[in-house]
Structures are given as C-alpha cells and as structure tokens.
Amino acid sequence: MGQIANAQEWKNIPVPAWAGQGKTWELQSNLSDDFNYNFNAVNYRSNFGNGKWYNFYHNAWDGPGTTYWKHNRVKVDGDNLVITVAKSNNTTKMGIPGVFSGCVTSNKRVVYPVYVESAISVANISLASCFWLLSPDDTQEIDIIENYGNVPWFKQFTHISHHSFIRTPFTDYQPRDWNSWYNDNRVTANYGWGDWCWNNGNRRYVRMGVYWVGPKHFEYYIDGKLVRVMYRNATATKVNGTWQYQYFNAMNGKFPTNNTNGYTAVTTYATSTNYNFSTIQAASNNSRGISVIDPGNFQGGNGFTKAMDIIINVESQQWLALNHTPSNADLASPARNQMKVDWVRVYKPKSNSGGGSNGTTCANAPTYNGNSNSYSAGQYAINGGILYRKRSDGQWDLITNCNSSSRITELVTVDIPVAQISLSPNPAEGLVKISGLGEGTYQANILTLQGQIISSQTVSRESNTLHTDALSSGVYIVRVADQAQKLIIR
Known part of the structure; x- marks a missing residue:
C-alpha cells in the first residue's frame, strides 16, 4: 500500500477493481485529468481543464460549518490541482471566524457502474480534505475520501462513508459503524495523514478509489487494495489483515441502533483472510434485513441510482469548527494549508471483444x-x-x-508447476470435487483470469468438494497451495 503515484504514470497503474466477466475497463477521458497544465486562481467562476471542471460547488451554497468557498482558492500549478485555505474574519456562520477555501466540481457526471479514483495529498491542518460524488439534488452522496489531515485523534483514520439524504425536513444518514473509520499502519494518533502526505515538504499521495458497482453495492480501494465493501444488508472491511463481514443489529426509528459508545451495533457474521464475495452475500442474506446503503429507506428502496458530480474541496465542518479550529499560523502556512490532487481518473466497464x-x-x-x-x-x-x-x-x-x-x-x-490436483466434473455446474490432495486441510481459492479471488473454501482429502453454484458461466483458476487447474463453469 506504499506506492506513490506520479501524474506522469497514472495511466499505467492497473485498475484494481474487477470489471466483470468478459469485460474490461474503458477510460472516460472527459472526466479524467492529470492536471499537467496551468490554471491561475481567479475571482470568478471559471471552467478549466478543457472544460472538465469549474472552481466552485455545484450550486450556490458556499460550504458547511464555518467554510466560505471562494473561486480564487483553486488553481492548477502544472502538476497538481491545488486547493488553498486561509483565515476568514467573517463570523456569519456559527458566530465565529471561519476559513476561506476552494471547491471544484466536474462539468460531467458519473453513473454506475463506474470506477472513480484520485491520488491526493491531504492538507496537513485541522480541516477535512474531501473527494466525493454527489447527485444534483443533494440526496445521494458517495465519499471517496474524507480525511482529517491534522485533526487530533481523527488524523489517523480515513472515513469511508456515504450519505443518504432527505432534504425536507433535512435528514442525513451516513454509516456510523466503527469499521467505517479505516486505520492504516502508516499513520498513528501522533503522526497522521497530514504529516504522512506533507513528508517534510516532499509530498506524498494516497490513492483513493470507489467502484460504484450498482445501486446497493460499493467497493472502496486504498492504494489499489480493496479495504471495504458495502453490499445490500452487509459490510465487509479489512481490519488488521482480516476481513470482517458484519450486519446491523436493529433500527431506532430511521437510523440503525448505536451502542453506548456511539457506534452502530453490529453482528460479525464471519471472518476470512481473503475477501470473499459469496461470504458477504451470505451475510446479507442472513442479516436482519437492514440496508447498509439506505437503512431509513430515504431513496424508496432503490439504492443509489442518480448520476453524480465529482466534487473536490477542503472544508471546516460544523463539528470541526466547534472543537478543532485551525490556528492562524496553520492557516497561513504552505506546509499546512494546501490540499493537492495529482490526478483523477474514471473508468466504465465495457464488453471485451x-x-x-x-x-x-x-x-x-x-x-x-x-x-x-x-x-x-x-x-x-x-x-x-x-x-x-x-x-x-x-x-x-x-x-x-x-x-x-x-x-x-x-x-x-x-x-x-504441473498440477497434481484434478477437478471433476470439469466443465461443472454446481459442485466440483478435487482429487490429489495430501494430508491435512487446505485453502482452495477460485480466481478470475484477471487474478481476483472470488471464493475461498476449506478442503481436505476427505472433504474435497467445492461449491461453485454462485459462479457465473466462464473460465476460472482453482488454486490449492502451489497447485492450480483451470475450471470451466457452464
């Protein structure tokens, strides 16, 4: 997970998500940008990047909490999109001084299925650096990154989240389970993401991506590694190297019930070393029927279906303004007050001919x-x-x-090596038996030809049956220890 992405190289970085059986990824050039050009800050709304972006939010709202988004806080310096924050003496919001900041919105929208990813160096300050998707009516939001670069305690986490809204009366759902706060061994409570990205002036970038698979299915990636999945009624999150499959315990009105610590009460259905789609399907099927995408049914049971704008900004959210206001020195320091974006790329799956x-x-x-x-x-x-x-x-x-x-x-x-195991029947439809196993138990992985593990099952000489009924028709690789065979599913 330590790869640093450079603008000149982003097109050569593989898309980590699986496009689907018989599909490949197609770059959406009208939404992808390496920011290898110049755009000077201006005091008015302006398109830039050959019309891909403009330097404000997607409506007249000028920011949450004590944020005041301004056109002139956005520029492109020949290598990065740069958003700079500064002190504001305006006390209109919340009765306290706020911050001037920048916001960028795409002129084109994305809709599922789509993979959206960016290489970001977050601001090393007590503000939120954000890269997100939002529907024009502000009712459906997918947060690709919401990172609190130098906020005490929170600076060691990346919030992996989304929002489902009702506008009148205003009601906002977002995940509050503990696993939505993703921790990474590169950062600590004392050395957060802002410190890691600033890197004493030699800035580093973290890659954050979301595969919006469907209305009720999101996959989140950090530096090309899958870290969290939201699927219908279950979540799967990689925690300290182990995948945890969970579902919500109960509802309290329009929201999932929280524990006394304020985090959503969940049941852990299963754990695994490798992510297994069939396990999250089983967790969803065995859940208490509470959606992890829209538990309050704000979207009428349809999930997330609306086309969304891409938005990039830095902001002082209300809870930040009340508890973690940046110092004047931090707001004036280039070592603290800049969020940089190396590139943004967008892909759609297409049939592979x-x-x-x-x-x-x-x-x-x-x-x-x-x-x-x-x-x-x-x-x-x-x-x-x-x-x-x-x-x-x-x-x-x-x-x-x-x-x-x-x-x-x-x-x-x-x-x-020449495989000692064999599979029968092959081609198969439901169950496959493995022969040639030695003593003990083994983990049998079923992989796509693109290398993605889609099922992990424990087998032995005595219990040597693989369940393949959840697989679509196609060609797969079955790997047991250092042996592998091709498997065809009818």
Whole structure:
C-alpha cells in the first residue's frame, strides 16, 4: 500500500477493481485529468481543464460549518490541482471566524457502474480534505475520501462513508459503524495523514478509489487494495489483515441502533483472510434485513441510482469548527494549508471483444528470470500485467486482453508447476470435487483470469468438494497451495 503515484504514470497503474466477466475497463477521458497544465486562481467562476471542471460547488451554497468557498482558492500549478485555505474574519456562520477555501466540481457526471479514483495529498491542518460524488439534488452522496489531515485523534483514520439524504425536513444518514473509520499502519494518533502526505515538504499521495458497482453495492480501494465493501444488508472491511463481514443489529426509528459508545451495533457474521464475495452475500442474506446503503429507506428502496458530480474541496465542518479550529499560523502556512490532487481518473466497464489470440501479437513472449524457457507447456506467466499460458509448441496463448486497462496486479498464477490436483466434473455446474490432495486441510481459492479471488473454501482429502453454484458461466483458476487447474463453469 506504499506506492506513490506520479501524474506522469497514472495511466499505467492497473485498475484494481474487477470489471466483470468478459469485460474490461474503458477510460472516460472527459472526466479524467492529470492536471499537467496551468490554471491561475481567479475571482470568478471559471471552467478549466478543457472544460472538465469549474472552481466552485455545484450550486450556490458556499460550504458547511464555518467554510466560505471562494473561486480564487483553486488553481492548477502544472502538476497538481491545488486547493488553498486561509483565515476568514467573517463570523456569519456559527458566530465565529471561519476559513476561506476552494471547491471544484466536474462539468460531467458519473453513473454506475463506474470506477472513480484520485491520488491526493491531504492538507496537513485541522480541516477535512474531501473527494466525493454527489447527485444534483443533494440526496445521494458517495465519499471517496474524507480525511482529517491534522485533526487530533481523527488524523489517523480515513472515513469511508456515504450519505443518504432527505432534504425536507433535512435528514442525513451516513454509516456510523466503527469499521467505517479505516486505520492504516502508516499513520498513528501522533503522526497522521497530514504529516504522512506533507513528508517534510516532499509530498506524498494516497490513492483513493470507489467502484460504484450498482445501486446497493460499493467497493472502496486504498492504494489499489480493496479495504471495504458495502453490499445490500452487509459490510465487509479489512481490519488488521482480516476481513470482517458484519450486519446491523436493529433500527431506532430511521437510523440503525448505536451502542453506548456511539457506534452502530453490529453482528460479525464471519471472518476470512481473503475477501470473499459469496461470504458477504451470505451475510446479507442472513442479516436482519437492514440496508447498509439506505437503512431509513430515504431513496424508496432503490439504492443509489442518480448520476453524480465529482466534487473536490477542503472544508471546516460544523463539528470541526466547534472543537478543532485551525490556528492562524496553520492557516497561513504552505506546509499546512494546501490540499493537492495529482490526478483523477474514471473508468466504465465495457464488453471485451478481444482476448484469445497469440500473446506475441501484442507483447513479447513472457520471461521468467530473464529466460522464457523457464516455463513448461501448460504453465502461466505474467508480463506487463497480462496473463499468458504456454503452449506445447512453445508459443503463448493470451488469456487477458493486452489492450485492456484491467491488468493483473499480483502474481497469483505465475510459474505454476504441473498440477497434481484434478477437478471433476470439469466443465461443472454446481459442485466440483478435487482429487490429489495430501494430508491435512487446505485453502482452495477460485480466481478470475484477471487474478481476483472470488471464493475461498476449506478442503481436505476427505472433504474435497467445492461449491461453485454462485459462479457465473466462464473460465476460472482453482488454486490449492502451489497447485492450480483451470475450471470451466457452464
């Protein structure tokens, strides 16, 4: 998770989400921007980035709490989008001085299914650095990053959240379960995200992405790693290396019931080492029927369906203004008062018409330790994020499309020895038996050809059945220890 993204390189960073069976990712160039140009701050609303953005919020509202969004707090410096905050003596909001800040909104909107990601260096100050999606009527919001760079205690977390609103009377739901506050071992209560991003002036960037899969399904990624999933009535969150699958215990009016500590009361349905979509499905099916997307049914049971603007800003929220007002020195310091965005990219899944051709038509033959002869017939290799299989004639069959933006980021099927396990029946429809297992128990992983683990099951010589009824028709890889076989699902 320690990768630092540079503007010149973002197009070469694989999209971490799975586009779906038979699909690849297609860049949405009208919403993606590397900010490798200049836009000077101006005192009026202005489009920039070839019309992709403008320098204000998507309506006349000028900010929450003690925030006053101003056009001239936004610029592009040739490498980054820069939002700068400063002290305001205006006491109109909450009766106390506030902050001048900037806000950026996209001129085009996104709608599911869509993957939206940005590389951000948060402001090292007691304010919120935000990158989010919001419907034009302000009723549906997905927060990609809400990070409190130098706010005591909260600076060690990234709030992974969304909002479902009723405008009249104003009612706001957002997740309050403890796992929505994501912790990362790069930061602590004493050395927060603001310190990490500032890095003594050599600024670092954290990649935050959301795959808005469907109306009731969100996936959140930090530096290319899946960390949290919201699916119908259940959540899955990676906590200290272990996935926790949870659902809400009860409702209190329009909101889930909280514990005495103020966080939502949840039941942990299961845990696992690797994320398993079938487990979160089971957790949702076994839940108490409370939606984790919209528990108060503010969206009429439809989930999130509205097209949304992309919004980027720094703000002084009401609770921050009451408890953690930035000092005048921090507001005046370039080491504290700037949020920088290296790039924004947006992808939509599309049907893949490629694949299946000889790998040499789009890339050189894969190599292993500099020697392509290291592979025997039937083994797999990865070159440039593309998966190949070696044929008996020494040529390579292309498994994933070389023209796709969906590349394999982990060497999940590289250098597989001649498999001792076998699968039957294969092709299969519901159950598959594995033969050739040794003594003891094993974790059997079912992977897509793009390398995503979609099911993990415990097997042994005696209990050697894999359940595959939740899989769509297609080709998969079954991996047990260092052995693997191709599995076809009808």
